[in-house]
Amino acid sequence: MNERLYDNGHIRQFEATVIECKETEKGFLILLDKTAFFPAGGGQAADEGTLNGEKVYDVFEKNGNIYHLTKVSFETGTSVLGEIDWDIRFVRMQNHTGEHLVCGVAHSLYGCENTGFHMGTFGITADLSILLDSQQVREIERLANKAVFENVPVKVFYPDEKQLKAIDYRSKLDLTENVRLVEIEGYDLCACCAPHVLNTGEIGMIKILEHSSNRGGTRMLIKCGYDAYEDYCQKAQSVAAVSASLCARQEEIAQAVEALKAEKAKLEFEIESIKRQSLDKYISRLKPTDGNACVFADDADGDGLREIVNAGKTLCNGIFGAFAADGNGYRYCIGSNTVDLRAFAKDFNSALNGRGGGRPEMIQGSVLSSKEDIIGFLQAQEQ
Numbered sequence: 001m002n003e004r005l006y007d008n009g010h011i012r013q014f015e016a017t018v019i020e021c022k023e024t025e026k027g028f029l030i031l032l033d034k035t036a037f038f039p040a041g042g043g044q045a046a047d048e049g050t051l052n053g054e055k056v057y058d059v060f061e062k063n064g065n066i067y068h069l070t071k072v073s074f075e076t077g078t079s080v081l082g083e084i085d086w087d088i089r090f091v092r093m094q095n096h097t098g099e100h101l102v103c104g105v106a107h108s109l110y111g112c113e114n115t116g117f118h119m120g121t122f123g124i125t126a127d128l129s130i131l132l133d134s135q136q137v138r139e140i141e142r143l144a145n146k147a148v149f150e151n152v153p154v155k156v157f158y159p160d161e162k163q164l165k166a167i168d169y170r171s172k173l174d175l176t177e178n179v180r181l182v183e184i185e186g187y188d189l190c191a192c193c194a195p196h197v198l199n200t201g202e203i204g205m206i207k208i209l210e211h212s213s214n215r216g217g218t219r220m221l222i223k224c225g226y227d228a229y230e231d232y233c234q235k236a237q238s239v240a241a242v243s244a245s246l247c248a249r250q251e252e253i254a255q256a257v258e259a260l261k262a263e264k265a266k267l268e269f270e271i272e273s274i275k276r277q278s279l280d281k282y283i284s285r286l287k288p289t290d291g292n293a294c295v296f297a298d299d300a301d302g303d304g305l306r307e308i309v310n311a312g313k314t315l316c317n318g319i320f321g322a323f324a325a326d327g328n329g330y331r332y333c334i335g336s337n338t339v340d341l342r343a344f345a346k347d348f349n350s351a352l353n354g355r356g357g358g359r360p361e362m363i364q365g366s367v368l369s370s371k372e373d374i375i376g377f378l379q380a381q382e383q
């Protein structure tokens with residue numbers, strides 16, 4: 001087993017000796033006597049970085065050894081300079097250590113066990129065994145941030161089997177050998193293999209962005225440090241834009257949006273009642289007709305035209321059409337209780353530059369023709 005330097009999460013550059021260099025289909029697998037590269041594990045992705053300036057494409061653990069995948073070979077016995085991509089590593093350590101604090105506080109406050117953990121570009125998701133309400137989640141967040149402000153040391157140690165039995169720590173696995181414990185004094189003690197920050201102050205702000213019920217427990221979406229800062233900047237920008245648009249103070253935009261929604265609902269109700277009145281007016285004016293008949297109802301929508309036609313076709317013994325002006329032409333709905341409209345639709349569309357169709361008793365579509373041409377066509381059909 002090669003020596004792991006990432007117990008100190010701040011080692012970002014190291015010198016090591018090449019123990020083995022094996023060519024594979026993907027490239028060269030480099031084994032060093034020691035390394036600060038973290039292989040993927042515990043929900044955290046593998047480190048990125050270089051060996052002698054050559055990119056490391058993957059880092060993984062096999063049979064207790066950590067291998068580095070490169071595209072170039074390194075001679076066995078030579079010394080190499082390893083460099084971790086610090087920007088990526090540090091943000092991951094902020095998020096990861098922040099998750100320890102959140103889960104540690106949830107464990108001590110409410111007895112939650114950590115049942116799942118995933119780090120992605122969207123933040124961290126952490127699953128807890130107990131369903132928590134918003135107030136409990138806020139209390140966890142408050143205490144986790146308090147631990148950040150107290151700048152508590154984050155310690156890594158390896159107790160032996162006997163010592164381990166006497167220690168009460170959080171763990172997903174029932175391991176007894178080479179257990180690596182990570183302690184944030186007063187807040188958390190957890191078995192974990194990943195690199196962490198050295199003091200909680202480095203985590204920066206911890207924000208639980210969302211929480212939801214998940215398999216009887218709670219799923220949280222968390223962002224820490226730079227990620228929380230970026231999230232804050234993006235949301236502050238959105239709030240400022242909404243605030244300016246609504247002419248409302250930033251802290252009052254939620255109420256302003258609610259007021260806007262209420263106003264919209266009121267207007268929608270008024271529009272609906274005006275449309276209803278208008279439709280009722282068209283329908284009340286319909287009279288029994290011998291032959292074809294039509295109505296021009298420019299303010300009617302598709303449903304309105306259908307309703308007029310359903311009423312109108314019972315009052316005429318031919319074809320009844322309802323039309324609403326639309327751009328350079330008309331939308332139409334045509335119905336009949338006596339004529340099969342499928343053949344009529346072809347003639348109608350072809351004569352009036354239209355498109356549309358439907359069932360034998362009702363067709364719908366649009367025409368690019370004048371009102372006079374439409375009336376003329378319907379009258380000509382009666383002869």
Ligand SMILES: [Zn+2]
Nearest residue numbers: 096192193194
């Ligand atoms: Zn950890």
